[in-house]
Amino acid sequence: MSSATDVAFDDALKFISLSPPPGFLINIGQRYLYRRPWESHRGLLTGLLLNDVSLSEQGASSEINAKIEMDFADSDIVEIDGWLLSLTEARQYALLSLSDSQG
Amino acid sequence: MLIDARKLDDDSVLQGDICIVGAGAAGISIALDWLHNSTNIILLESGGFDYSPDVQALNDGQTTGQKYYPLQSSRLRQFGGTTAFWAGMCTQLDEIDFKTRDWVADSGWAFSKSELASFYARANEILNIMGEQKLHHYIDSKYASRSINSNKVWNKLWQHSNARFGRDYRQEIVKAKNITLVTHASVVNIECNSSISKVVSLETKNHSGKTHKVTSKKFILAAGAIQNARLLLASRSQAKNGIGNDFDLVGRYFMEHLEVDSSELWLSKPFDASLYTRQESRLIASAEIAIQEKIQKQYQILNGTVSLTPLNYARLVKPRIQTWRDKDPRKAMRTMLSDWSAASRIVNAKDTSPLNAYQLSTRLEQAPNRNSRIQLLNDKDSLGLAKVKLHWQLTELEKKSLRAIQMIVAEYFGEMNLGRVKLSPFLTSDSSANDFGDLSGGWHHMGTTKMNQDKTKGVVDTNCKVHGIADLYIAGSSCFPTSGSANPTLTLIALSLRLSDHLKRDLSV
Ligand SMILES: Cc1cc2nc3c(=O)[nH]c(=O)nc-3n(C[C@H](O)[C@H](O)[C@H](O)COP(=O)(O)OP(=O)(O)OC[C@H]3O[C@@H](n4cnc5c(N)ncnc54)[C@H](O)[C@@H]3O)c2cc1C
Numbered sequence: 001m002s003s004a005t006d007v008a009f010d011d012a013l014k015f016i017s018l019s020p021p022p023g024f025l026i027n028i029g030q031r032y033l034y035r036r037p038w039e040s041h042r043g044l045l046t047g048l049l050l051n052d053v054s055l056s057e058q059g060a061s062s063e064i065n066a067k068i069e070m071d072f073a074d075s076d077i078v079e080i081d082g083w084l085l086s087l088t089e090a091r092q093y094a095l096l097s098l099s100d101s102q103g
Numbered sequence: 104m105l106i107d108a109r110k111l112d113d114d115s116v117l118q119g120d121i122c123i124v125g126a127g128a129a130g131i132s133i134a135l136d137w138l139h140n141s142t143n144i145i146l147l148e149s150g151g152f153d154y155s156p157d158v159q160a161l162n163d164g165q166t167t168g169q170k171y172y173p174l175q176s177s178r179l180r181q182f183g184g185t186t187a188f189w190a191g192m193c194t195q196l197d198e199i200d201f202k203t204r205d206w207v208a209d210s211g212w213a214f215s216k217s218e219l220a221s222f223y224a225r226a227n228e229i230l231n232i233m234g235e236q237k238l239h240h241y242i243d244s245k246y247a248s249r250s251i252n253s254n255k256v257w258n259k260l261w262q263h264s265n266a267r268f269g270r271d272y273r274q275e276i277v278k279a280k281n282i283t284l285v286t287h288a289s290v291v292n293i294e295c296n297s298s299i300s301k302v303v304s305l306e307t308k309n310h311s312g313k314t315h316k317v318t319s320k321k322f323i324l325a326a327g328a329i330q331n332a333r334l335l336l337a338s339r340s341q342a343k344n345g346i347g348n349d350f351d352l353v354g355r356y357f358m359e360h361l362e363v364d365s366s367e368l369w370l371s372k373p374f375d376a377s378l379y380t381r382q383e384s385r386l387i388a389s390a391e392i393a394i395q396e397k398i399q400k401q402y403q404i405l406n407g408t409v410s411l412t413p414l415n416y417a418r419l420v421k422p423r424i425q426t427w428r429d430k431d432p433r434k435a436m437r438t439m440l441s442d443w444s445a446a447s448r449i450v451n452a453k454d455t456s457p458l459n460a461y462q463l464s465t466r467l468e469q470a471p472n473r474n475s476r477i478q479l480l481n482d483k484d485s486l487g488l489a490k491v492k493l494h495w496q497l498t499e500l501e502k503k504s505l506r507a508i509q510m511i512v513a514e515y516f517g518e519m520n521l522g523r524v525k526l527s528p529f530l531t532s533d534s535s536a537n538d539f540g541d542l543s544g545g546w547h548h549m550g551t552t553k554m555n556q557d558k559t560k561g562v563v564d565t566n567c568k569v570h571g572i573a574d575l576y577i578a579g580s581s582c583f584p585t586s587g588s589a590n591p592t593l594t595l596i597a598l599s600l601r602l603s604d605h606l607k608r609d610l611s612v
Binding site for chain 1: 509510513525526
């Protein structure tokens with residue numbers, strides 16, 4: 001069974017148009033953490049992302065998507081390199097970037 | 104009837120019931136409203152029926168502040184006025200545009216939008232465009248998806264008028280028995296009685312060296328927002344600050360529409376953008392993404408709308424403020440259009456599939472601002488009238504509004520899981536407050552003789568009469584207290600027709 005963190009990674013990779021290369025997402029994630037260094041912990045980010053999300057793989061994916069849509073509805077937006085992203089998706093990329101830097 | 108003032112005897116005096124200065128969209132609309140009755144209308148036009156470099160040069164002036172087009176090429180001096188090369192995009196102002204908004208200083212009209220409803224209907228006929236209901240039917244039948252509508256954004260519909268007033272209304276005006284069109288009659292002075300409470304006559308000049316006078320019961324300045332203010336300011340032999348300027352308001356509050364590439368939309372799902380892109384030739388109608396009134400209030404922002412252009416094309420097109428640099432309007436237009444065609448050629452020649460992305464361009468209201476203004480220069484034009492300087496000044500509210508509008512649109516596309524928005528560099532959080540990127544204006548001049556019932560706050564009253572002067576009126580967008588984000592011509596015609604009705608009541612016609 002995948003871990004909660006893996007589910008978040010998978011979902012992160014479903015980012016928007018033209019399937020941006022993971023490097024792009026990792027860069028966005030790094031920029032997010034540069035602004036919010038206190039979130040630079042895998043455990044913390046996973047917790048923030050999966051708070052209130054069921055842990056089955058399918059459930060997590062669609063619930064995270066719903067969370068992203070809800071962020072936009074609630075104006076929970078972060079600006080990174082000019083991109084206007086939902087807080088949840090920015091945290092996904094942050095998590096991706098942490099995992100990347102940890103090998 | 105038609106008179107070429109160059110052929111009139113020097114020092115002649117013309118006499119009418121109503122004298123209209125300027126045969127552009129506003130002046131011709133009013134004249135048409137008086138066709139076939141016994142009122143004697145004199146329509147004074149600075150130019151002739153064709154473009155003339157000498158006459159066009161009368162528009163010359165300086166600009167400071169936010170970069171602007173050369174004044175000489177931003178308006179046309181000929182019968183038909185600037186409609187000879189306008190783009191014809193029409194839409195009404197929104198209800199919020201008439202309201203007093205506590206976050207927009209000096210906002211609020213003296214009446215609500217409903218006051219203009221019947222005049223908008225008459226203006227539609229002059230501009231040969233559909234009424235609102237028909238327009239909605241047309242859009243529904245032609246565009247299957249009109250999906251943009253939420254608690255944050257809505258579809259604002261536009262129509263594209265093909266009206267060219269010089270071409271379309273020349274015969275009607277010239278043939279009318281009660282209308283005397285006087286071409287090559289540039290008004291250079293407004294002469295008042297000694298108490299400056301009434302106009303005695305207007306003085307006109309032309310390049311044949313002749314001077315004429317016009318007397319009338321009522322006078323209407325309809326020369327465009329820059330020239331209306333210029334004429335009042337320059338008529339200073341009796342009032343040292345100019346006519347109607349006891350409270351130092353004439354020329355102030357100049358407003359334009361900010362038009363700028365503000366962000367990119369990258370789509371993750373198919374989205375039919377055809378209604379928003381204006382890519383068709385012979386386009387009749389289109390839409391822009393508008394911001395709901397309660398959201399404008401919540402964010403405390405100005406009104407604005409967003410249009411979409413395929414990004415692969417938009418990236419090849421230069422901002423208009425860069426291409427429209429020539430003082431000769433024909434050359435400025437040519438340079439801009441050839442930039443657009445070059446971009447189209449490249450896009451059409453490329454074998455690659457288009458990007459699934461759009462340039463988002465925002466059209467924004469400018470906040471009323473005392474320091475954004477027209478002033479006289481010492482330098483004079485070839486007829487001896489002082490030239491003007493435009494100081495176009497924007498504020499942080501425009502910047503904040505541009506940014507917020509991108510956020511709101513990003514929220515819509517994110518919430519619908521359709522795509523993501525990337526801000527233009529001048530709008531990112533670390534950009535400076537007065538960086539407006541390659542912002543262009545819409546060539547829309549407004550606000551320089553603004554309307555307010557209180558003479559200390561406006562140049563004209565709610566009937567567009569100049570405060571303190573019994574028989575002097577102003578027609579056009581110079582009377583707008585706020586600009587909204589809608590292009591002005593439809594509304595300025597509606598407002599001119601409202602003035603025309605007022606005069607009919609006043610003269611018991
Ligand atoms: C490139 C371009 C595109 C545009 N596109 C749009 C658009 O899509 N939609 C829209 O709503 N608006 C558009 N506009 C603006 C539109 O053209 C104006 O809002 C409209 O023409 C204003 O009407 P008006 O009658 O007030 O002024 P004008 O049409 O400029 O007419 C003023 C008339 O007064 C005459 N005049 C000036 N001074 C004197 C004087 N001293 N004595 C006698 N006569 C004088 C001039 O010769 C002229 O004929 C555009 C403008 C430009 C330049």
